[in-house]
Amino acid sequence: MKRTLAATAIVLAALLLAGCTSSGSSDSSGPPVSDGGGVTDGGVSGEPAPDKGVTGGEVIADNRDVITTGTVSLTVKDPIKSAQSAADITQEAGGRVDSRSENPSTDGQPASANLVLRIPADELDNAVIELKKLGTVNKVSLNATDITQQTQDIAARITSLQTSVDRLLGLMAKATDTTDLIAIESALSQRQSELEGLQAQRDYLADQVDFSTISLELYSEGTVSPPNPDNFWDGLVAGWNTLVSALSGALVAVGFLLPWLAALGAVGGVVLLIVWLSTRKRKAA
Structure with missing residues (x-):
C-alpha cells in the first residue's frame, strides 16, 4: 500500500512539473496577441514591423536631412568680373545662380555685386574655397539646420x-x-x-x-573695412589706409562745400556793401 501511494505521488509530481514547464514555454515563445482589429505587437497582422530608421531611440546619422545656408563677403578688384567668375564656379560644381544683381561704378558709388548661389551640398566646401580665391575675405558664415x-x-x-x-x-x-x-x-x-x-x-x-544656399557679396576695394589686424605691421598698414581714406573723404567734403561757401561769401559781401553804403549816406547827411 505504501509503495502504491509513493508511486502515485511521484507520478503526480512529474505531471505538475511538466505542466509548469509547458506553461512557461508557451508564455515566452507564443505568437503575439492580436487586439481583435488585425493589429499585433509587431505591427499590422501579416506585415513586418515598419523600419523607423532609428537605433536606440535616435535617428541614424547617415539618414539626416540638413539644410545649409550661409553668407560669403569678399573685397575684389572688379565686382562685375568676379560675379561672372563666381557664377562659373557654381556651374562647374553642378549648381545654379538663383539671383544676380550688379551695380557698376558711378561718380558717387563704387561697383558691387550680389548673387544667390545654389551649390550641391557635397560640393559646398570645395566651392567656398574657390570663391575665397576671388579676393579678400571679409566674412564667411555657414549655418546648418537639421530637418x-x-x-x-x-x-x-x-x-x-x-x-x-x-x-x-x-x-x-x-x-x-x-x-x-x-x-x-x-x-x-x-x-x-x-x-x-x-x-x-x-x-x-x-x-x-540637396542644394545649399550661399549669398555672395562682392565689394570694390576700399569700401569695406578690413578685418582687425593681427600684428604690428598689419596694424600700421591698416592705420595708414584709414588715414588715407579719411583724408580722401575730407577732400571730397571740401570740394563739395566750396561752391556753397563761394556763393554764401558773395551774398555776404553784397549785404555788407549795402550796409556800408547806407551807413555812409547817413553820416554824410
Missing part, C-alpha cells in the same frame, strides 16, 4: 494620405448611390488637395537639402 524629423513626419503623412486616396478611389468605383458618390468625391477632393500640398512641401525641402 530630419520634419521630413520624416511629412513622408509619413504623405503615405497615409495616399492610402486614403486609393481607398476612396476604390469606394468611388463601387458606389451606386448618388448621395454616397457625392460624399466620396468631396472627401477625395480634400484628401488630394492635402496630398498635393505635402508633396510640394516635401519637394521644396528636398531641394533645400
Whole structure:
C-alpha cells in the first residue's frame, strides 16, 4: 500500500512539473496577441514591423536631412568680373545662380555685386574655397539646420494620405448611390488637395537639402573695412589706409562745400556793401 501511494505521488509530481514547464514555454515563445482589429505587437497582422530608421531611440546619422545656408563677403578688384567668375564656379560644381544683381561704378558709388548661389551640398566646401580665391575675405558664415524629423513626419503623412486616396478611389468605383458618390468625391477632393500640398512641401525641402544656399557679396576695394589686424605691421598698414581714406573723404567734403561757401561769401559781401553804403549816406547827411 505504501509503495502504491509513493508511486502515485511521484507520478503526480512529474505531471505538475511538466505542466509548469509547458506553461512557461508557451508564455515566452507564443505568437503575439492580436487586439481583435488585425493589429499585433509587431505591427499590422501579416506585415513586418515598419523600419523607423532609428537605433536606440535616435535617428541614424547617415539618414539626416540638413539644410545649409550661409553668407560669403569678399573685397575684389572688379565686382562685375568676379560675379561672372563666381557664377562659373557654381556651374562647374553642378549648381545654379538663383539671383544676380550688379551695380557698376558711378561718380558717387563704387561697383558691387550680389548673387544667390545654389551649390550641391557635397560640393559646398570645395566651392567656398574657390570663391575665397576671388579676393579678400571679409566674412564667411555657414549655418546648418537639421530637418530630419520634419521630413520624416511629412513622408509619413504623405503615405497615409495616399492610402486614403486609393481607398476612396476604390469606394468611388463601387458606389451606386448618388448621395454616397457625392460624399466620396468631396472627401477625395480634400484628401488630394492635402496630398498635393505635402508633396510640394516635401519637394521644396528636398531641394533645400540637396542644394545649399550661399549669398555672395562682392565689394570694390576700399569700401569695406578690413578685418582687425593681427600684428604690428598689419596694424600700421591698416592705420595708414584709414588715414588715407579719411583724408580722401575730407577732400571730397571740401570740394563739395566750396561752391556753397563761394556763393554764401558773395551774398555776404553784397549785404555788407549795402550796409556800408547806407551807413555812409547817413553820416554824410
